[in-house]
Amino acid sequence: MPIDPAQLPELQTAPEQLVARMGIELITLTHDEVVGRLPVEGNRQPYGLLHGGASAVLAETLGSTLSALHALPDRFPVGLELACTHHRSATTGHVTGTARPIHIGRSTSTTEIVVRDDENRRVCTAKLTCLHRDTRPLVP
Template identity: 40%
Template sequence: MDTEKNLQKLNSLNKNTLMETLDIEFVAVGKDFLTAKMPVTSKVHQPYGIMHGGATAAIAETVGSCASAFFLNDPSKLINGIELSINHIKSIREGTVFATAKAIHKGRTTHLWEIRVEDEEGNLISICKLTNIILDKK
């Protein structure tokens, strides 16, 4: 697996998207995981000065959906998230969060991912579960 080439390919898809707006960048890929990072600045804060749950949802769905597409590696298929649940464990005001998606189930038509969102010290910020449906492109 050419990790650097794979990361460049994944990051090239971010141009002119929400991922570019939120500065989400893929930083690690392995045989069973994909990791992205996002800076925690006022751009992703809610009014109390902590990371907005919607920003957590954005990075979680990004890494989980991209993991499905990357590991499926079938250009005739389209990946759509159909359910996302998040439990927020700890708040964060600044720094960087890392979201790592690991498969719980990779079936023919659905994928289920666990996404751990952690700070730079490895503290759990949120735990997420994403279900993706695999569709044929029209």
């Protein structure tokens, strides 16, 4: 049975985590959709554009959160593959990502994440596949 979004551990908001360092804010947490946003400022590459890696971090954050909502507490999702297509650049404001499930199974899940700019233009399309493990990875 999937967990209630209110039960999701707050691991992502700890100050040492990448989510906090990049300024990612989770907006919507449901079993059908996870939405979050990322500021462009502070996440640019040297030419002033949103770094493609920042879009990838947002996509993996949202996709793995969606997987966690379906897999926890019995199984623990870890990213297996992430593919990103960057359609356009963003230079200011925020980008907002929306993750929706493509497949939710016992051992894997696949999610499509669409990242849009403040003008609702598609910046990036990503697909994340997670493996649902029986045990949590060891963290030092």
